[in-house]
Amino acid sequence: MGALALTLLVALVAHTNANNVYTTRFLTQYHKIHNAASGYFSKEGVPYHAAETLLVEAPDYGHETTSETLSYYIWMEAMYGAIMNDFGPFNKAWEVMEEFMIPVHGSQPTNSGYNPSRPATYAAEHDTPNEYPSLVDSSVSVGQDPIYQELVSAYGTSDIYAMHWLTDVDNIYGFGNTQGNCEAGPSASGPSFINTFQRGSQESVWKTIPQPCCDSFKYGGQNGFLDLFTKDNSYARQWKYTAAPDADARAVQAAFWASKWAQQNGKLSTITTTLSKAAKLGDYLRYAMFDKYFEKIGNCVGPWSCQAGWGKDSAHYLLGWYFAWGGSLDTQNGWAWRIGDGAAHFGYQNPLTAYALVNERNMQPKGASAVSDWQISLDRQLEFYEWLQTSEGAFAGGATNSWNGRYDTPPSNLTANTFHGMFYDWEPVYHDPPSNRWYGMQPWSVDRLAQLYYVSGNSRAKKMLDKWVKWVLSEITFNGNKYSIPATLEWTGVPPNVHVRVTAHTNDVGTASATARTLAYYAAKSGDKNAKNVAKKLLDGMWALYQTDKGVSNSEIADTYGQFQHEVYVPNGWYGQYPNGDVIQAPATFLSIRSWYKKDPQWSKVEQHLNGGPAPEFTFHRFWAQADVALSQGTYGMLFNE
Numbered sequence: 001m002g003a004l005a006l007t008l009l010v011a012l013v014a015h016t017n018a019n020n021v022y023t024t025r026f027l028t029q030y031h032k033i034h035n036a037a038s039g040y041f042s043k044e045g046v047p048y049h050a051a052e053t054l055l056v057e058a059p060d061y062g063h064e065t066t067s068e069t070l071s072y073y074i075w076m077e078a079m080y081g082a083i084m085n086d087f088g089p090f091n092k093a094w095e096v097m098e099e100f101m102i103p104v105h106g107s108q109p110t111n112s113g114y115n116p117s118r119p120a121t122y123a124a125e126h127d128t129p130n131e132y133p134s135l136v137d138s139s140v141s142v143g144q145d146p147i148y149q150e151l152v153s154a155y156g157t158s159d160i161y162a163m164h165w166l167t168d169v170d171n172i173y174g175f176g177n178t179q180g181n182c183e184a185g186p187s188a189s190g191p192s193f194i195n196t197f198q199r200g201s202q203e204s205v206w207k208t209i210p211q212p213c214c215d216s217f218k219y220g221g222q223n224g225f226l227d228l229f230t231k232d233n234s235y236a237r238q239w240k241y242t243a244a245p246d247a248d249a250r251a252v253q254a255a256f257w258a259s260k261w262a263q264q265n266g267k268l269s270t271i272t273t274t275l276s277k278a279a280k281l282g283d284y285l286r287y288a289m290f291d292k293y294f295e296k297i298g299n300c301v302g303p304w305s306c307q308a309g310w311g312k313d314s315a316h317y318l319l320g321w322y323f324a325w326g327g328s329l330d331t332q333n334g335w336a337w338r339i340g341d342g343a344a345h346f347g348y349q350n351p352l353t354a355y356a357l358v359n360e361r362n363m364q365p366k367g368a369s370a371v372s373d374w375q376i377s378l379d380r381q382l383e384f385y386e387w388l389q390t391s392e393g394a395f396a397g398g399a400t401n402s403w404n405g406r407y408d409t410p411p412s413n414l415t416a417n418t419f420h421g422m423f424y425d426w427e428p429v430y431h432d433p434p435s436n437r438w439y440g441m442q443p444w445s446v447d448r449l450a451q452l453y454y455v456s457g458n459s460r461a462k463k464m465l466d467k468w469v470k471w472v473l474s475e476i477t478f479n480g481n482k483y484s485i486p487a488t489l490e491w492t493g494v495p496p497n498v499h500v501r502v503t504a505h506t507n508d509v510g511t512a513s514a515t516a517r518t519l520a521y522y523a524a525k526s527g528d529k530n531a532k533n534v535a536k537k538l539l540d541g542m543w544a545l546y547q548t549d550k551g552v553s554n555s556e557i558a559d560t561y562g563q564f565q566h567e568v569y570v571p572n573g574w575y576g577q578y579p580n581g582d583v584i585q586a587p588a589t590f591l592s593i594r595s596w597y598k599k600d601p602q603w604s605k606v607e608q609h610l611n612g613g614p615a616p617e618f619t620f621h622r623f624w625a626q627a628d629v630a631l632s633q634g635t636y637g638m639l640f641n642e
């Protein structure tokens with residue numbers, strides 16, 4: 001047995017392209033993630049948001065999954081391909097993503113009824129859930145969708161090729177919105193398309209009312225869940241999806257690396273089909289570049305005064321926070337709608353993806369103006385980073401074309417220095433918690449800037465990285481293997497004069513890992529010894545201190561979990577039910593509409609807290625963070641052969 005294992009190991013190592021300490025760590029971590037006993041994957045092979053079920057943050061349950069998770073899965077498998085010279089798992093990861101995260105035609109059946117000269121009907125966003133449902137107002141004119149026709153011509157379908165951001169992998173809510181099915185119910189097996197956030201910038205996950213992506217009025221109230229969010233004259237059975245563009249962009253980025261690595265290994269022919277799908281994903285990802293209602297970008301104040309966009313003048317060319325699409329279930333007189341997003345966060349930008357879609361020959365999108373759009377986007381994203389960089393080095397929030405999500409008048413201090421007429425927002429899109437307080441957005445985004453610099457030597461990226469690296473190095477300290485990196489940030493001022501202050505530090509593994517990878521790419525290109533050394537110490541520190549049987553993780557205090565019993569706003573008189581019979585009616589709480597949480601194996605920890613005990617402590621294994629650890633260790637090994 002021992003001898004057999006040894007033989008197998010030797011055989012594996014013999015095919016490893018870069019066999020060193022750090023690529024070996026990649027493989028160790030990779031095998032922990034793939035070990036069935038760790039519990040990261042569903043029986044269909046879908047990676048969960050986390051191995052643990054009890055977890056509330058952006059997703060409201062650990063065994064949901066997100067487009068983010070799938071993008072990390074694809075990236076990790078791309079690196080496995082580079083190290084083991086086998087890109088089969090990379091192809092498979094893409095197939096899993098496609099099968100479970102991109103709605104099939106039966107799940108988005110009425111796109112051919114879409115009218116690109118009138119993409120959607122305006123409804124003002126509000127600040128808090130209590131101000132919903134929001135009123136649909138067809139007196140506001142909206143712009144036209146300039147990419148629909150060319151996408152139809154390029155791909156021969158009116159359907160969208162993009163990931164919906166959230167699925168209920170174990171069908172715990174019981175909607176049964178599996179591919180091609182609408183509300184097939186609790187007995188349906190497999191990932192079910194759901195959504196949570198719908199009600200304004202102050203709607204934290206704790207205030208959401210999860211709803212099915214396909215609503216046939218079987219569950220919820222008499223109009224399903226629709227009239228919780230939008231007030232209209234009548235309600236039609238319908239489907240709708242929302243993309244999280246940074247995740248789709250990360251999947252394209254991963255495919256770019258797969259392309260590079262497969263070329264180096266003489267394996268390109270094994271992944272060309274996947275690469276053309278990545279290009280297609282990048283083509284549709286352009287919906288993230290447009291104002292929500294395709295209004296003209298710049299000084300757009302007042303929904304009735306803004307100019308409806310024509311051609312590309314509704315494009316900010318950045319990666320917006322989302323785009324969404326939907327339509328009627330009734331296919332007889334089918335109709336459909338699409339929206340972009342006028343708000344962009346620096347943390348979502350991915351200049352490497354833009355670069356790849358322009359320059360990587362195996363990944364050219366087919367849409368007639370796609371390559372030129374991504375070329376403009378690459379330039380615009382770099383300009384955006386430049387505009388948002390603080391004198392200290394960190395990057396501030398972002399900008400919006402629609403103040404408060406309803407084309408309000410912004411405060412006067414924001415109108416002097418705009419970004420192509422868009423207004424600075426230190427916490428774009430969501431405010432609870434503030435969207436740019438978390439340090440993780442920094443390395444997540446700057447990593448892509450560093451990869452762009454590594455790949456292309458881009459001098460604008462280099463200049464910003466010099467400053468960012470100097471800042472982050474000044475905020476990282478070590479004590480033996482222990483490390484301390486920023487946790488939360490505070491912002492003052494308006495671009496081009498924004499300032500940052502670090503308000504707390506942490507030993508969090510996920511963000512330390514992303515920081516290490518960013519520093520490694522920067523060091524590999526610039527030769528900066530200090531950055532390389534800090535990357536190595538972070539990687540060694542987490543590896544030495546935080547091993548678990550499922551990966552590399554450290555414990556955290558879940559100090560927000562008192563909100564399990566906080567009120568969830570339900571309009572007076574509204575009554576509905578979940579498939580399991582949980583009632584949706586005021587007064588509701590996060591827990592009352594998710595009674596299944598009481599059966600969770602870790603529930604007693606939360607229960608003790610709700611009964612007055614201290615905030616519970618957990619050691620989570622988030623898929624993205626665990627894949628990130630593998631990727632940062634592997635990156636270091638591949639870059640420096642150590």
Ligand SMILES: *[C@@H]1O[C@H](CO)[C@@H](O)[C@H](O)[C@H]1NC(C)=O
Pocket residue numbers: 411412413414426492493494
């Ligand atoms: C702009 O002014 C408003 C008050 O009108 C203030 O609350 C806000 O913090 C200022 N914004 C910035 C970024 O300084």
